[in-house]
Amino acid sequence: MVPNARFLELLQDIEPSSTTVSNSSKAHTNVRNHLKAQEDFKSKIEGDFLSGSYARNTSIRPKTDADGLVRPDVDIIIVTNYTEDDEPDDVLNDLCAALEDEGDGYVVERINKRSIKLITSLAEMDVVPVIKWGEQYKIPDRESGEWKLTDPPGHIAWSRDRNSDFSGRLKPLVKLFKWWRRENNSGKRPKGFVLEVLTALHAPENETHYGEAFAQMLENIHKAYAFQAELDIKPVILDPSVGSDILSKVSITQWKAFMAKVKAYADYARKAQSSDNMDDATWYWRKVFGSRFPATEVENVAKASSLLEKAAATAGTSSYVFPDAMAAPTKPRGFA
Structure with missing residues (x-):
């Protein structure tokens, strides 16, 4: 049986990096502050919070896209004072207009079924308007024209x-x-x-x-x-x-x-x-x-021995010291 430590190594490897977490924080904070500064929309806002795997701490590092960028997905919930009498399509259009008004550092990609999709160099974000419904929330669905029950805090x-x-x-x-x-x-x-x-x-x-x-x-x-x-x-x-x-x-x-x-x-x-x-x-x-699952100790020892031999041959000495454990990756990791 493979030791549990190998799985812990894999988990560490696929965990969000501090750089990616920092980029995500900058991206969603910028969007939330932007909406609160919009004269035509800020009066509609009663609060905001994060949702999705980012908020639940179940994210893994994101893939690198075709442009070589690593962008995590972040879901932003905007609690509004709209009511079920408001048409979902109108609410989403209002939110989209507020986001497009002098948007700083991001591009509005599209209006989704229940959210607005934003793209930045730091993160991809879905901005979701909701209304309070008791202890839960309702979300506008532009395809059905209805408000659907949801509960991100739950x-x-x-x-x-x-x-x-x-x-x-x-x-x-x-x-x-x-x-x-x-x-x-x-x-x-x-x-x-x-x-x-x-x-x-x-x-x-x-x-x-x-x-x-x-x-x-x-x-x-x-x-x-x-x-x-x-x-x-x-x-x-x-x-x-x-x-x-x-x-x-x-x-x-x-x-x-x-x-x-x-x-x-x-x-x-x-x-x-x-x-x-x-x-x-x-x-x-x-x-x-996949290949990120750590290799066996035998393989690691063989690689270390090979490196030691090459180092000795190059430098004329065998005084190099290699760590007992695999080195932690220094390349930034993200999550998705």
């Missing part, structure tokens, strides 16, 4: 509480799950919050070894939904806060492709956990998580 509280149930291991497992999806993509969906809920439902709460916990989670997901998928049936999985179906945007084709990946990689993960040979186990885990 999701944050749920994520925090479930992570406590797992003794702090739920969020790392979510990050491993998201990284696995990136390395072994089966389509656009499911993603994000769906993966978090699946982790909370099907990962073992008391398993402390991340490899075993991940293997069991994939096995449990397959066991729970594979039969329905074979019959072209997509399950209903309820939002833990508002009770709606979190798979509503996932097509049956996307769900079946996802389930096929779950089955294949559950087998790889179990083979990794069952192997007594460290090299074989590592090979299987690198099939699951």
Whole structure:
């Protein structure tokens, strides 16, 4: 069995870098301050807060885009004093106009179904207008013309509480799950919050070894939904806060492709956990998580020995000292 320390190394590697977190903070702070300074819109604002994986601390570093930029996704919630009598399309247009008015350092890319998409050199942001609805919120849906129930603070509280149930291991497992999806993509969906809920439902709460916990989670997901998928049936999985179906945007084709990946990689993960040979186990885990999963100690020692020999041959001495552990990466990491 591969030591738990290897999974901790991987988690450290895919964690948001301090640079990316700082860039994200600058980007969303700029947007929030911009809206509060708009004469025609500031009277509509009752508050604002962050949402999504950034707020729930379940993000992984983002991909580098075609231009070589690393831009995380940040969701900004703007609490407004609009009412359900206001047309969702009008509300989104008002917000878009306020954002376009002398926007500083960002570009309004488009009006989405329920948000405004912004692009900056530091981050990509979705700005979402909502109205208070008791202890929860409603969000405008321009396609249906209705206001839909949502509860970002409830999701944050749920994520925090479930992570406590797992003794702090739920969020790392979510990050491993998201990284696995990136390395072994089966389509656009499911993603994000769906993966978090699946982790909370099907990962073992008391398993402390991340490899075993991940293997069991994939096995449990397959066991729970594979039969329905074979019959072209997509399950209903309820939002833990508002009770709606979190798979509503996932097509049956996307769900079946996802389930096929779950089955294949559950087998790889179990083979990794069952192997007594460290090299074989590592090979299987690198099939699951990609080349960033740390190599075996044998490989590391061999590389270190090779470097030592080259250094001695070049400098005429073998007095170089190499660290016992793999050096931490210095290249900035982001999250998504």
